[in-house]
Amino acid sequence: MAKAWSKTSCDNLSYGKVLNHIIEADRELNEGKYKQTIIDCFDWRGISPEEDDSPIRLKTHIVDEFINLSNIDKDGNDN
Numbered sequence: 001m002a003k004a005w006s007k008t009s010c011d012n013l014s015y016g017k018v019l020n021h022i023i024e025a026d027r028e029l030n031e032g033k034y035k036q037t038i039i040d041c042f043d044w045r046g047i048s049p050e051e052d053d054s055p056i057r058l059k060t061h062i063v064d065e066f067i068n069l070s071n072i073d074k075d076g077n078d079n
Contacts, residue, residue, distance in 0.1 A: 003029065015042070016050020023049065 003025040008018055019042050026034050042048065 001025075014050055015047045019047055020049050 001022070004018065004021040007021045007024065019038070022038055023032075023035055026032055026038060039049070
Protein backbone atom coordinates (compact mmCIF):
# COMPACT_ATOMS: atom_id res chain seq x y z
CA MET A 1 0.00 0.00 0.00
CA ALA A 2 2.84 2.39 0.79
CA LYS A 3 4.24 1.93 -2.71
CA ALA A 4 0.81 2.62 -4.24
CA TRP A 5 0.17 5.74 -2.15
CA SER A 6 3.67 7.10 -2.82
CA LYS A 7 2.72 7.24 -6.51
CA THR A 8 -0.63 8.91 -5.82
CA SER A 9 -1.02 12.67 -6.12
CA CYS A 10 -3.87 14.69 -4.66
CA ASP A 11 -4.13 16.51 -8.02
CA ASN A 12 -7.03 15.04 -10.02
CA LEU A 13 -7.38 12.22 -7.50
CA SER A 14 -9.84 9.45 -8.25
CA TYR A 15 -10.58 5.98 -6.93
CA GLY A 16 -9.73 4.50 -10.33
CA LYS A 17 -6.27 6.08 -10.30
CA VAL A 18 -5.62 4.79 -6.78
CA LEU A 19 -6.67 1.35 -8.00
CA ASN A 20 -4.25 1.67 -10.93
CA HIS A 21 -1.44 2.43 -8.49
CA ILE A 22 -2.32 -0.53 -6.26
CA ILE A 23 -2.32 -2.84 -9.29
CA GLU A 24 1.00 -1.37 -10.45
CA ALA A 25 2.53 -1.88 -6.99
CA ASP A 26 1.30 -5.49 -6.98
CA ARG A 27 2.89 -6.00 -10.40
CA GLU A 28 6.22 -4.59 -9.17
CA LEU A 29 6.25 -6.41 -5.82
CA ASN A 30 4.41 -9.67 -6.56
CA GLU A 31 4.53 -9.99 -10.35
CA GLY A 32 0.78 -9.27 -10.41
CA LYS A 33 -0.11 -12.26 -8.25
CA TYR A 34 -2.98 -10.45 -6.49
CA LYS A 35 -4.28 -8.36 -9.40
CA GLN A 36 -7.61 -10.15 -9.76
CA THR A 37 -8.24 -10.11 -6.00
CA ILE A 38 -7.50 -6.39 -5.91
CA ILE A 39 -9.80 -5.71 -8.88
CA ASP A 40 -12.58 -7.82 -7.31
CA CYS A 41 -12.36 -5.89 -4.03
CA PHE A 42 -12.90 -2.60 -5.87
CA ASP A 43 -15.34 -3.94 -8.48
CA TRP A 44 -18.10 -4.80 -6.01
CA ARG A 45 -17.98 -1.12 -4.99
CA GLY A 46 -18.35 -0.05 -8.62
CA ILE A 47 -14.73 1.11 -8.94
CA SER A 48 -12.65 0.02 -11.91
CA PRO A 49 -9.21 0.96 -13.23
CA GLU A 50 -9.25 4.39 -14.80
CA GLU A 51 -7.87 5.86 -17.97
CA ASP A 52 -5.85 9.07 -17.60
CA ASP A 53 -8.53 11.18 -19.29
CA SER A 54 -11.47 9.98 -17.18
CA PRO A 55 -13.54 12.86 -15.75
CA ILE A 56 -14.56 11.06 -12.52
CA ARG A 57 -13.01 12.67 -9.45
CA LEU A 58 -13.25 12.15 -5.71
CA LYS A 59 -15.53 14.52 -3.86
CA THR A 60 -13.35 16.34 -1.39
CA HIS A 61 -15.36 17.06 1.72
CA ILE A 62 -12.45 17.74 4.06
CA VAL A 63 -12.12 21.37 2.96
CA ASP A 64 -15.85 21.97 3.46
CA GLU A 65 -15.67 20.46 6.95
CA PHE A 66 -12.65 22.61 7.80
CA ILE A 67 -14.49 25.74 6.64
CA ASN A 68 -17.46 24.78 8.81
CA LEU A 69 -15.16 24.25 11.80
CA SER A 70 -13.56 27.65 11.26
CA ASN A 71 -16.98 29.23 11.86
CA ILE A 72 -17.16 27.80 15.38
CA ASP A 73 -15.77 29.88 18.25
CA LYS A 74 -13.70 28.55 21.16
CA ASP A 75 -16.86 27.77 23.15
CA GLY A 76 -18.29 25.62 20.35
CA ASN A 77 -20.85 28.18 19.17
CA ASP A 78 -21.52 28.68 15.48
CA ASN A 79 -20.60 32.21 14.31
